[in-house]
Amino acid sequence: MKQCLREGELRAWLDGELPAEQVSAAERHVAECAECAARHRQVADRAALVSGWMESLSAGIPGPVAMPRRPARRAAVWVAVSAIAAGLILAAVLSRPQGRTPVKAALAQPPASVAVQEPPAATAVVSVPVLPVRRAPARRARTAPVQYYMALDEEPIDTGLVMRVALPSGLQADVIVDGDGRARAIRPISVVKEEQ
Amino acid sequence: MDIVIKGVQPAEEFALDRPHPDQGRGASWFEALFQEHYPRITSMLARLTGDRGQSEEIAADVFCKLSRHWTPLRGKGEPAAWVYRVATNAGLDALRSNTRRRRREQEAGSEALRVAPTGGALEGMLRQERCARVRTVLGGLKPRDAQMLLLRSNGLSYREVAESLGIPPGSVGTMLARAEAEFERKFRARYGDSL
Numbered sequence: 001m002k003q004c005l006r007e008g009e010l011r012a013w014l015d016g017e018l019p020a021e022q023v024s025a026a027e028r029h030v031a032e033c034a035e036c037a038a039r040h041r042q043v044a045d046r047a048a049l050v051s052g053w054m055e056s057l058s059a060g061i062p063g064p065v066a067m068p069r070r071p072a073r074r075a076a077v078w079v080a081v082s083a084i085a086a087g088l089i090l091a092a093v094l095s096r097p098q099g100r101t102p103v104k105a106a107l108a109q110p111p112a113s114v115a116v117q118e119p120p121a122a123t124a125v126v127s128v129p130v131l132p133v134r135r136a137p138a139r140r141a142r143t144a145p146v147q148y149y150m151a152l153d154e155e156p157i158d159t160g161l162v163m164r165v166a167l168p169s170g171l172q173a174d175v176i177v178d179g180d181g182r183a184r185a186i187r188p189i190s191v192v193k194e195e196q
Numbered sequence: 197m198d199i200v201i202k203g204v205q206p207a208e209e210f211a212l213d214r215p216h217p218d219q220g221r222g223a224s225w226f227e228a229l230f231q232e233h234y235p236r237i238t239s240m241l242a243r244l245t246g247d248r249g250q251s252e253e254i255a256a257d258v259f260c261k262l263s264r265h266w267t268p269l270r271g272k273g274e275p276a277a278w279v280y281r282v283a284t285n286a287g288l289d290a291l292r293s294n295t296r297r298r299r300r301e302q303e304a305g306s307e308a309l310r311v312a313p314t315g316g317a318l319e320g321m322l323r324q325e326r327c328a329r330v331r332t333v334l335g336g337l338k339p340r341d342a343q344m345l346l347l348r349s350n351g352l353s354y355r356e357v358a359e360s361l362g363i364p365p366g367s368v369g370t371m372l373a374r375a376e377a378e379f380e381r382k383f384r385a386r387y388g389d390s391l
Contacts, residue, residue: 017354017369043373050376053330053383054349057243059323190369 005029005036009045013046082151085175088165149176149185157184164189230259233276240285240350245294249293254290256281277359280352284343284360292334313354333383341375348372 005026006014012018013026030037151157160176172189234255258279311353334342340361347357357372358365 007373010369011376012354012369015348015354015372026283041384046373046376046380050345050379051349051377053326054345056323056326057246057330057349059327076282096371124259 003029004033005039006037007017007043009035010040011047013040014044014047078152078182081175085173085183086162088167088173091168092166103126146185147174147189149187151185154185155184160184169174226263229262229279233279234259236350237279237283240346241283241290243349244284244287244346245290246331247294250290250294251287254286255283258286274359277356280347280356280360281343281362284346285339287346288335288339288342295332295335303331306350311318311336329383329387333379333386336382336386337378340371341378344368344372344375345379 009018009022009026013023018026030040037190051072157178160178163175163177164172165175166172174187174189176185178184201281205307215391235343237255238248238251238260240246241254245251245254261282262275321382343361344357347360352360354363354368357363
């Protein structure tokens, strides 16, 4: 390289941004040209000085605030309660009687007595005895007097949805689920079934 | 913060346009851009303003603006370059608007409360004084020079700096050398040879 290096080329060389084909020529030229060597040192010293000033801005800047992580214990409790609640719901669904006729289908079929009834040929008065309707025995559930919720963590509950889950054996529980879908509190419900 | 953002780069405000649905750039592209550059930009702005909270506000505003207007940037290069350009402009504006407030805080000694000094109290005060001087000189530079120093100190390559500032890559070395010379000249003119 016969021509002297420009300041921009010297600066790019310092940053390793000079094209590779120019680097060796620049090295040879600076080795031969005292003026360019002096300018190279000047540019390098100034770059180091300004870089140091700019780097000083990093001192004392606090790092980004990390998002708080929930303790692992809470996660384990949540997983356990979720599994229990899911098991209760699944058990309740699967334990339904399979032979029960759907209500909608039963209503769609007219009663047999109405279907075969013929209009009377004579004008005789027929008295239809009113049969007593046999009602299905009603079940009355009586809950325990007071069942308090047991919190599953220490945080206050702002809003939540109460879900009642039940087992065929009668064991029931209310679970408060918050907006994130996490179970936050649970209470067992003791139900006493009695025939009326 | 909207005032800060609106106070700069009006040309870039209108350079954004929503993408055509067939262009295939969607939320995933924006998320990738955000995850790659948001930490770097907040770090750069925090060093510039000295206030991480403010830097996060500025960066969030810039990315929010980008997400609202989407890309492509018509004739304005890559979105990342646009983000750096707008962020550095907004940061420099914030730096200038903070000057008076920072001076009052320094006079009241409350600056020491913002950044807990590590080491001795004297060392911490000297470091803060040095930071304040550098920021003052940066705020007094031409915006292009200050942006050049900021982007380079943040580790951007010459090509990335050129894209961000809209200049030819071959002129980055020259402009950087001039910006450094101007910085040194202003610093020494204002504070002498101390520090």
